Amino acid sequence: MRPETIAIHGGYDPDPTTRAVAVPIYQTVAYAFDSAEHAAALFNLEAEGHRYSRVSNPTTAVLEQRIAALEGGLEALCVSSGQAALHYAILNLARLGRNIVSVPQLYGTTHTLFAHVLPTMGITVRFADGDHPDAIERLIDEHTSAVYCESVGNPAGNICDIEALAEIAHRHGIPLIVDNTVATPVLLRPIDYGADIVVHSLTKFLGGHGTTLGGVIVDSGKFPWAQHRERFPMFSEPDASYHGLVYTRQFGKAAYIARCRNVHLRTTGAVLPALSTFLLLLGVETVALRMQTHVENARRVAEFLRSDRRVKWVNYAGFADHPSHRLAQKYLGGRACSLITVGICGGFDGSCAFYDALRLIKRLVNLGDTKSLACHPASTTHRQMSAEEQRSAGVTPETIRLSIGIEHPDDIIADLDQALDAAVAASGRTAGGHDGRL
Numbered sequence: 001m002r003p004e005t006i007a008i009h010g011g012y013d014p015d016p017t018t019r020a021v022a023v024p025i026y027q028t029v030a031y032a033f034d035s036a037e038h039a040a041a042l043f044n045l046e047a048e049g050h051r052y053s054r055v056s057n058p059t060t061a062v063l064e065q066r067i068a069a070l071e072g073g074l075e076a077l078c079v080s081s082g083q084a085a086l087h088y089a090i091l092n093l094a095r096l097g098r099n100i101v102s103v104p105q106l107y108g109t110t111h112t113l114f115a116h117v118l119p120t121m122g123i124t125v126r127f128a129d130g131d132h133p134d135a136i137e138r139l140i141d142e143h144t145s146a147v148y149c150e151s152v153g154n155p156a157g158n159i160c161d162i163e164a165l166a167e168i169a170h171r172h173g174i175p176l177i178v179d180n181t182v183a184t185p186v187l188l189r190p191i192d193y194g195a196d197i198v199v200h201s202l203t204k205f206l207g208g209h210g211t212t213l214g215g216v217i218v219d220s221g222k223f224p225w226a227q228h229r230e231r232f233p234m235f236s237e238p239d240a241s242y243h244g245l246v247y248t249r250q251f252g253k254a255a256y257i258a259r260c261r262n263v264h265l266r267t268t269g270a271v272l273p274a275l276s277t278f279l280l281l282l283g284v285e286t287v288a289l290r291m292q293t294h295v296e297n298a299r300r301v302a303e304f305l306r307s308d309r310r311v312k313w314v315n316y317a318g319f320a321d322h323p324s325h326r327l328a329q330k331y332l333g334g335r336a337c338s339l340i341t342v343g344i345c346g347g348f349d350g351s352c353a354f355y356d357a358l359r360l361i362k363r364l365v366n367l368g369d370t371k372s373l374a375c376h377p378a379s380t381t382h383r384q385m386s387a388e389e390q391r392s393a394g395v396t397p398e399t400i401r402l403s404i405g406i407e408h409p410d411d412i413i414a415d416l417d418q419a420l421d422a423a424v425a426a427s428g429r430t431a432g433g434h435d436g437r438l
């Protein structure tokens, strides 16, 4: 089935006992066993079924199957946030003494996790000099456990060459992990281009309404863990944390998600609550419809901004002269995502005056809401980075990131227009008059 249909029906047939058509909220911690033998079979992971909601829950299982189907993956695991998803995705395949090779254009908190938190656990992250596949390959060695990228960088807006990165990773016997939050499976399915693991912040476009945090890890089921036993012993050797279970033997192609669930989610518990799952499922039903309007509105807004002399620069991959334009054609079918970054004339002060004057567009740190949103990364999401790290992540002091919502585009543009007027007025006040460039 096609994405529009999967988003509505994937993973669920009317409940066999109640015939409920909407996915029921299974607000329960535990599940009754028939007998001691039944319980033992569940705990041995031999029988299918739920035992405790820190490990799995029937409501959340629907969302897991739905997102796996949307991404063209084998299995998925939902967790409490996007950050938990990418943290688990890495902990599940790397360990003390290993490294990850990553592009530098990352969401700010991901950068913090990679640069400052994973190293305290003995996992280092090597940041490449840009997103070019050669720059990534240079950093891979025999201790590397994965290559990491965002399909569309937040907020840099660069588009990674997933096919080339997957080819390089596989040549070195390691998987490619892709954060597909900004693109969503509606615009791009990284697994179709060779990615092995896809992570999402469900908080953003998939949930889509700015109400609920969530994250998901999707496995393609294609990476041959057993062939790379030396690098990934956790999948092919008896696991002491689960009385000697061998994941590739017990679960075959589904080993990665089974281990992530039964080791990481079970022992550290970043669980997605069933109530959150229900709200996220409602959001996912309309994701294809919403993405279409997000994309169309963003194009209208980007064209307005580019033609306006009060705007210094606009970064939008839909423009033919954007450095990622060729990759946007290949991976996004000529569409561009609804994240736009802009610099306003008057530099940092001009951008701040513009930002402060927005009325309809909300000032906050979030993206992918039905509402149009604006963020000043240098003071918020990317604040923990040095100026140089900010630059390589695509952030300058004047950068404003816009997440274009699904309001009427004329109303979005009217708000931008009045905020640009405010920026011009403010620059007139500080510079003692019109500075010519405006």
Ligand SMILES: *Cc1c(COP(=O)(O)O)cnc(C)c1O
Binding pocket: 081, 082, 083, 084, 107, 109, 110, 150, 154, 179, 181, 182, 200, 201, 202, 203, 204, 213, 214, 215, 367
């Ligand atoms: C927001 C975001 C995250 C983190 O997701 P949370 O649900 O907020 O934890 C990770 N990656 C990207 C690209 C994001 O935009």
